[in-house]
Amino acid sequence: MAKRITQRLVDIDTGELIDTSLLIQMDSGDRVVSKAQQEFLQKQSARYQDKTSFIWLNFQYGVNLEFPVDSAVAVRFLYFGTACGKDGIIQRNKLMNAKLNLDKNQQTAFLRQTQQSGLLRQDGSAYFVNQQIISWGEHSADSNHIRLFTNYYRTLCESTHKQADLKRIYYFLQMIPYLNRQTNILSHNPLEQDHDRIVYMSFTEFCDKIHFNTAHSAKLKKQLSAFRVHNELILGFFNDLSELTPTGSNVIINPKFCFGGDRSIKKYNDICALFENEKNIYISATSKK
DSSP, X not given: OOEEOOOEEEOTTTOOEEEGGGOEEOOTTOOOOOHHHHHHHHHHHHHHTTTTOEEEEEOOTTSOOOOSSOHHHHHHHHHHHTTSOTTSEEEHHHHHTOSSOOOHHHHHHHHXXXXXXXXXXXXXXXXXXXXXXXXXXXXXXXXXXXXXXXXXXXXXXXXXXXXXXXXXXXXXXXXXXGBOTTTOBBBSOTTOOOGGGOOBOOHHHHHHHTTOOGGGHHHHHHHHHTOEETTEXXXXXXXXXXXXXXXXXXXXEOTTTEEOSOTTSHHHHHHHHHHHHHHHHHHHHHHTO
């Protein structure tokens, strides 16, 4: 007989709280689980295969995310943060060999700006990342942190070759303080746990929050909708959560980019499936515009 494990564990590498109730433990000699269960567990495994591959981005919910450097430098700083070990150290050769198409002058300018602003600190051939901004390992119990997934973020940055597009990635980061922690929906009350009480924030309202000229919000929306990783949207729009649609008035971020809540709950898997299942329909609809 299969037994259900109900303990909650802490991943000692990432500090992430893990709900193991979805795992199934089989006694010796048992038959395999049903086909439906196997398919479910395979999907879970695929989504969790990089579960230790993220950094904690520290911020404050409901407050604009700001860095003491320009937007492109901030995006690059987080990129390099994903290359750090859990001690927050990155070696100079990794900085210099990153796939960001930086020439020598740009590398020098990046290091100067990040060190002067306190984002990086040099010690010999190593650089130490400011762990008040990004961190690893066990995390405090407060909610002001989110996982920024390493492979996804690096793929996004490495596939971006224009300075203007690199700066646009910063808008995804600026959405983070307004993402509902359990659903990744852009909202006015991001810590609300009752889905029926979430107050949605429109894209235009978000632009107003970050002091972006709302007269150009439609253009920015179109530009951000062009970004994809592994053929999946980063930014989705919906009228209800049954499907994504380019004409949707509500905003949601792909949880493979970032996610703050409990990844073991059903809602997380439903949102992942929303982006996985709807990508071809959505791309087809946008390409006809």
